[in-house]
Amino acid sequence: MIEIKNINFNFINQKILSDINLTVSSGEFISIIGPSGCGKSTLLNIISGITKPKTGEITVEGKKIAVGDKISYMQQKDLLLPWRNVRENAGIGLEIKGLPHTIIQKKISHLAKDFGLEKFLNYMPHELSGGLRQRVAFLRAVLIDNPIMLLDEPLGSLDAITKSSLHEWLMDVFRKFSKTIILVTHDIEEAILLANRVIVMSTNPGRILKEYIVDRNLVDNKDVTSNYFIKLKKEIIKDLIL
Amino acid sequence: MKKNIIIKNYLPPTASVFFVLILWQFSVIIFNVESWFLPSPSNILIELINSYEILLENSLVTLSEITIGLIISILISIMISGMIFWFKSFEKTIYPLLITSQIIPVFTLAPILIVWFGTGLFSKIIIIVLFTFFPLVINLVTAIKNVDMDMIRMFNSLGCTKFQMFRKLYIPAILPNFLSGCKVACVISVIGAVIGEWIGSSNGLGWVMKISGPQFQTARVFASIVCLSFIALVLFFTVVMLEKKLLRRYPN
Ligand SMILES: Nc1ncnc2c1ncn2[C@@H]1O[C@H](COP(=O)(O)OP(=O)(O)OP(=O)(O)O)[C@@H](O)[C@H]1O
Numbered sequence: 001m002i003e004i005k006n007i008n009f010n011f012i013n014q015k016i017l018s019d020i021n022l023t024v025s026s027g028e029f030i031s032i033i034g035p036s037g038c039g040k041s042t043l044l045n046i047i048s049g050i051t052k053p054k055t056g057e058i059t060v061e062g063k064k065i066a067v068g069d070k071i072s073y074m075q076q077k078d079l080l081l082p083w084r085n086v087r088e089n090a091g092i093g094l095e096i097k098g099l100p101h102t103i104i105q106k107k108i109s110h111l112a113k114d115f116g117l118e119k120f121l122n123y124m125p126h127e128l129s130g131g132l133r134q135r136v137a138f139l140r141a142v143l144i145d146n147p148i149m150l151l152d153e154p155l156g157s158l159d160a161i162t163k164s165s166l167h168e169w170l171m172d173v174f175r176k177f178s179k180t181i182i183l184v185t186h187d188i189e190e191a192i193l194l195a196n197r198v199i200v201m202s203t204n205p206g207r208i209l210k211e212y213i214v215d216r217n218l219v220d221n222k223d224v225t226s227n228y229f230i231k232l233k234k235e236i237i238k239d240l241i242l
Numbered sequence: 243m244k245k246n247i248i249i250k251n252y253l254p255p256t257a258s259v260f261f262v263l264i265l266w267q268f269s270v271i272i273f274n275v276e277s278w279f280l281p282s283p284s285n286i287l288i289e290l291i292n293s294y295e296i297l298l299e300n301s302l303v304t305l306s307e308i309t310i311g312l313i314i315s316i317l318i319s320i321m322i323s324g325m326i327f328w329f330k331s332f333e334k335t336i337y338p339l340l341i342t343s344q345i346i347p348v349f350t351l352a353p354i355l356i357v358w359f360g361t362g363l364f365s366k367i368i369i370i371v372l373f374t375f376f377p378l379v380i381n382l383v384t385a386i387k388n389v390d391m392d393m394i395r396m397f398n399s400l401g402c403t404k405f406q407m408f409r410k411l412y413i414p415a416i417l418p419n420f421l422s423g424c425k426v427a428c429v430i431s432v433i434g435a436v437i438g439e440w441i442g443s444s445n446g447l448g449w450v451m452k453i454s455g456p457q458f459q460t461a462r463v464f465a466s467i468v469c470l471s472f473i474a475l476v477l478f479f480t481v482v483m484l485e486k487k488l489l490r491r492y493p494n
Pocket residue numbers: 011016034035036037038039040041042043076
């Protein structure tokens with residue numbers, strides 16, 4: 001269980017996040033959606049521990065945790081190291097954890113196909129398109145294999161087909177390994193398709209506006225045309241327009 | 243195809259150098275310039291061959307001063323930048339000192355250094371270090387400051403130690419700047435060596451130039467300059483080769 005309590009955050013004198021309270025149970029898949037600049041990335045930075053909030057605290061199972069412990073964070077920028085090839089970039093997290101080279105390579109080869117990266121493992125980042133770079137960053141975060149994953153628009157610039165296959169794959173991983181996932185996205189359909197709860201944020205200052213429980217029994221992974229789905233989508237759009 | 247690229251890259255500079263040399267040679271002949279005033283390139287070449295022993299001996303002296311000086315300078319700059327990485331406040335402490343050390347023209351210190359450390363190898367090394375460590379340190383400090391904040395955060399979010407951060411992020415990130423600092427230092431080190439030898443020494447190419455000028459052995463002065471340029475070129479291209487090897491995988 002992650003508890004996000006009374007988070008306030010200022011940048012210089014501007015209030016960026018105001019009174020964020022959110023409790024995420026283990027095994028939940030949460031989507032966060034909100035207008036650009038409302039502080040979604042800032043919130044994930046704070047949850048991951050790389051940014052200190054002005055007030056408030058984050059606890060996991062009731063305890064404060066060290067940065068990098070239990071939480072994998074895929075940031076919005078791909079942040080690939082230009083001097084490392086795809087393989088070496090993907091493996092950096094495990095390398096830092098001290099895993100032996102051969103095991104890291106095995107894990108990468110094992111997952112590369114799911115990410116559509118098997119042909120590109122020896123490419124350098126500057127030789128890849130934006131979508132491919134994002135997949136490498138995604139793979140890097142997934143490989144670390146922490147129980148909690150923060151994903152900041154992981155599928156932002158991917159084509160629809162790759163996106164949909166990664167959706168399925170992500171749901172698979174999520175169920176099989178009982179992960180807890182917080183996903184930031186701009187894509188309302190994606191938010192509903194994947195999550196059991198959608199958090200809508202509003203801007204100036206960033207705060208939680210509304211929260212929707214998604215009945216997973218009524219949402220099919222691919223079907224975006226059911227009545228339930230469309231109704232939910234309409235409500236969220238209304239929130240975002242207001 | 244590869245041959246074409248080589249021709250395209252090396253032909254123009256080689257041709258222009260030859261053009262200048264030929265122009266020089268013919269001007270000296272046509273205007274009948276005396277060799278003690280301005281020796282022709284062929285005169286300089288003859289001098290290089292005739293006094294190759296004295297030139298080689300003193301080139302080796304200068305080269306060893308430069309090599310030792312550069313190595314010490316590089317080690318000092320790495321130490322300082324390491325300190326800046328580990329102790330944030332160290333930068334504020336060292337920066338004013340670094341800047342002040344550059345306001346004093348180093349060559350005015352040279353006579354004092356000769357008084358303090360004698361006319362041997364040691365004083366030359368100190369002068370070379372004083373000349374070269376600044377571009378090295380400045381390049382490193384700037385590079386350290388420019389390491390992408392988001393990358394640092396990313397490494398933090400992976401739960402890395404400070405040492406891992408240094409090894410896996412900082413060292414590769416600052417390597418290109420470090421090598422360009424080395425290139426500058428290589429060229430400057432030659433100037434430092436000559437100044438040191440000029441002011442107080444009994445060997446080295448700077449000393450050869452100093453005693454040859456007043457004796458109107460102008461060809462020998464030029465021959466020494468050729469040797470010095472050759473040393474600078476060799477050092478410079480050593481770093482270029484190193485760059486080619488170490489930065490092979492970097493973009494651009
Ligand atoms: N380092 C910074 N420099 C300038 N502004 C900042 C910085 N950090 C945060 N901000 C401000 O904080 C606000 C929230 O930024 P954040 O990146 O969290 O938004 P976001 O919701 O992730 O936006 P997007 O959907 O575009 O990614 C923005 O208005 C931004 O201007």
